[in-house]
Amino acid sequence: MTHRIRAARWVEKDHVAAVIAEALQPTPIAAWLVPNEEQRGRVLTDVAGIWVEHAMFYGDVHVTTDLAAATVCFHRYRPLPPPASYTTRLATAAGPHADRFLALDDIIASRQPTDAHYHLAYLAVHPTHQRAGRGRALMAHLRSRLDHIELPSWTVTLPAGEHLLAQFGYETDQPIVGPTDGVNMQPMSRSRHQRTETVTALRPAGSRQNSQV
Numbered sequence: 001m002t003h004r005i006r007a008a009r010w011v012e013k014d015h016v017a018a019v020i021a022e023a024l025q026p027t028p029i030a031a032w033l034v035p036n037e038e039q040r041g042r043v044l045t046d047v048a049g050i051w052v053e054h055a056m057f058y059g060d061v062h063v064t065t066d067l068a069a070a071t072v073c074f075h076r077y078r079p080l081p082p083p084a085s086y087t088t089r090l091a092t093a094a095g096p097h098a099d100r101f102l103a104l105d106d107i108i109a110s111r112q113p114t115d116a117h118y119h120l121a122y123l124a125v126h127p128t129h130q131r132a133g134r135g136r137a138l139m140a141h142l143r144s145r146l147d148h149i150e151l152p153s154w155t156v157t158l159p160a161g162e163h164l165l166a167q168f169g170y171e172t173d174q175p176i177v178g179p180t181d182g183v184n185m186q187p188m189s190r191s192r193h194q195r196t197e198t199v200t201a202l203r204p205a206g207s208r209q210n211s212q213v
Contacts, residue, residue, distance in 0.1 A: 017049035046093035
């Protein structure tokens with residue numbers, strides 16, 4: 001099946017945030033960020049919503065036409081400002097868990113390249129639609145854009161995302177020491193001159209401004 005990709009619309013930003021949250025929920029990083037399982041989905045959705053909105057101003061958000069998968073990217077040609085009123089909005093979204101999100105932001109930001117790059121913050125596929133080629137289609141679309149602009153790319157992924165990213169030219173850097181045992185995060189980068197062939201698929205990836213799928 002061929003999955004078509006398009007830019008997300010402003011009215012779809014909350015839906016994209018919900019897809020990211022659903023993909024993140026079963027992961028160790030999500031359990032650490034929001035230990036309360038009943039609150040986890042809402043908090044992850046609200047926090048992801050801050051970054052999806054920010055990417056619509058300072059990057060791009062692309063989705064499959066069925067809205068079951070998305071990429072959220074930032075164009076880091078220069079240092080970017082944080083989301084408007086970020087600390088206040090994060091406190092509202094995450095409540096008592098806000099400090100953990102800020103700690104994760106700081107950990108990932110400490111590894112963020114300082115040179116101009118294209119930042120893949122999220123690659124997320126809704127759990128009920130995984131392993132059907134949507135992640136691969138989004139990465140193929142992203143690859144074509146990266147090859148056109150000849151800009152290096154950087155991301156932080158959870159272990160499940162490494163294989164797919166490697167197929168599209170991303171190489172692993174030194175792992176990030178997680179904020180707690182069992183939380184593993186892998187920075188990966190793609191050079192501006194990388195050319196790769198698409199192979200098999202799937203699963204979420206991510207970064208700071210963020211945590212990932």
